[in-house]
Amino acid sequence: MQSTPSGAGDYAGSGDLNTVKADLPTRFRAHAQVMERHGRSPLSVALMQGAADDLEKGGIVAELYTGVPLPAGQAPALRLLAALHRLVLSGEAPDLAAYYPSMGGNEPPEGAWKVAEVTLRAHAAEIGAVIRRGVQTNEPGRSAVLFGVLLWIADRYRRPVRLLEIGASAGLNLLAENFAYRSSGALLGDPDSALVFEGPWVSTPVDDPADAQEHLTVIERRGCDIAPIDATSRDGQLALLSYIWPDEPKRLARMRAALEVAEEHPPLVDDAPASPWLRQVLAERQRSTVQLVWQSVFAQYLTSEDRDELTVTMEAAGKLATDDVPLVWARMEPSTDPLKGFGVSAICWPGGEETLLARSGDHGPPVRWTNA
Ligand SMILES: C[S@@+](CC[C@H](N)C(=O)[O-])C[C@H]1O[C@@H](n2cnc3c(N)ncnc32)[C@H](O)[C@@H]1O
Incomplete structure (x- = not known):
């Protein structure tokens, strides 16, 4: 597809x-x-x-x-x-x-x-x-953003990545590496994937995506959600399809292709709220790895108390980050300025500086990387 x-x-x-x-x-x-x-x-x-x-x-x-x-x-x-x-x-x-x-x-x-x-x-x-129930979308198009973020991290840190997603829903975006992305003539990701993104990026997340991919190793991918969906069950698949607007056939086809990939690689999504889960999984850190916490279209579904707790949790984890085990908190969320679409940013510890990586559509493509 x-x-x-x-x-x-x-x-x-x-x-x-x-x-x-x-x-x-x-x-x-x-x-x-x-x-x-x-x-x-x-x-x-x-x-x-x-x-x-x-x-x-x-x-x-x-x-x-x-x-x-x-x-x-x-x-x-x-x-x-x-x-x-x-x-x-x-x-x-x-x-x-x-x-x-x-x-x-x-x-x-x-x-x-x-x-x-x-x-x-x-x-x-x-x-x-x-x-x-709360809104239970899971938009695999956002993998076109996450995959670029993974390349940016691989290029910057050159060490294995633990991918930890909060508000993962069915975890389809944990499969970002199992999809394919055609960009400037190169086919990145899994070239045999049932889901191929054709030109999802305007510019690229790093100067040489193919080289960055050579340095990309995701050693763990795991998510949490307060109401995880099983992407391999009929009920779960129906739920995921039902959140897609019925007159957007490309998105429906993209979801069906992502579900095919999920059958082969069932995503692991724990049934847990974000902050307690993060405190537990971030404490299981391994030497010489990057810990990547990823979220997309998630913050608005939290109470203000939960949002504050998440910030405190991440800042506390940031203080424990070292050059050997850096921590990145990457977020794709609606911009406060409605004219600017969605913003993709990363806070990197040690240091805690924030970088705007891209602006994207609500469902991912087109992703305009600021690297250009
Ligand atoms: C709009 S969906 C986005 C799902 C996915 N991130 C994506 O971009 O496709 C928001 C998800 O956040 C989950 N959620 C809401 N509050 C949560 C919390 N406190 N901890 C973990 N997940 C939560 C919901 O159950 C839902 O699956």
Whole structure:
């Protein structure tokens, strides 16, 4: 399967973290507006707008969300969209499937809400269960970012890497080395992979990626999540596919290819919250290795207390870092400036200096490395 840049431009995510005082219909509409502005998923936009109207009328969506805690950043509209997509993908909502390109449907999105509303009423219990869970996306496109970060680390430190991912979901990005990346005529990563990224980078993370790859050895890859998904189970696969916008066929194909790779290399994701897990795994450090802590689109799903605890945990671990066992905390998160897409940065200890490595799309490509 081949994956090309989506042309995501500078879409900076749902923006839901900035909705501290907004009511639910406003949050749905704000998410729909930002997607519409960037030409993303007309079906999702139509469904979010229909749901916002329904919330204002006190309809089925309002009933389903009653009593569900939704702090800012939780992107509540994504939960409803995933719940509907899951029903469609599992064949339980054939009328609605007519609007879902992911199931071959081609009805215009404008008519989808009426059918979705009927579907929500018919499957309220199942939908309610998904809505109560947090957002469980796992976007393998972000491996195009992580693989570049790994090359940057290999080039800089020239020693084996322990890859430790927090908020890993199903751990598909722990497989970054098992995917292939075509860049400036070279095929990096695993050339036999079922998932090939075609030109995911604008510029390169290091001057000579092929040389950096020669120095890249990942000796351990492990993640944690408070609700890990098993990418090798049917239920887990359905959950992962359901979070992808139904009218983005390239992303669906990319996910299916990543799931094929995961069957061969099942990712290891521990069921644990980030900070306690990090304290434990970082203490298991080995001589002459780099400890890389990686996170993508994760911070907004934490409470402010959890975010503070994570900073304290990483700074404490940073103080123990040495030239022999350096620590890197690399993050891909929405930029605070919505015009700048997603920022990819790394804090390196000893020292604790932060470097902006790249700007990327929300799902990875196109990745613009600052090295250029
Ligand atoms: C939006 S998903 C992103 C998943 C993955 N990093 C990616 O980029 O595809 C956020 C993930 O963070 C997890 N999560 C939320 N709070 C957490 C915590 N305190 N510790 C560990 N994982 C957490 C969620 O369960 C979810 O799988």
